[in-house]
């Protein structure tokens with residue numbers, strides 16, 4: 001596990017850039033297999049709808065943030081989903097729990113109550129369509145990074161776009 005050096009990286013980089021000009025990257029990568037929310041064995045990956053996100057299906061989240069600019073790439077990979085199904089995915093604020101609502105709302109760069117700010121530029125969306133084998137992938141790029149401790153999960157929804165039923169959740173400690 002890399003130390004949590006992304007938070008505050010932009011401000012620090014302003015001071016350091018003349019000296020190093022470096023393009024250091026801090027990263028986070030986590031993967032897990034989905035278990036039922038009722039499972040006795042805790043997992044960072046919980047499914048609330050076993051038809052759309054079967055028990056034993058797999059997710060990996062990879063985050064890369066450039067220290068000098070804060071620019072952030074988040075990648076999602078999944079296996080074992082329902083072939084051909086189109087899913088909606090967002091980074092959410094809180095960790096997952098047995099209650100699908102536990103993950104809270106979407107992480108937003110500009111925190112807002114305006115529905116117009118609910119979009120893939122102000123939030124991290126990773127919508128994907130599973131291929132014939134149930135695999136999928138998505139990538140989101142933003143010029144900004146996450147505020148420390150405010151992005152803690154990835155929620156999979158039953159339909160693409162801004163909302164939809166929560167069918168699974170993966171706890172991931174974004175930096």
Ligand SMILES: [Cu+2]
Nearest residue numbers: 089090155157
């Ligand atoms: Cu969501």
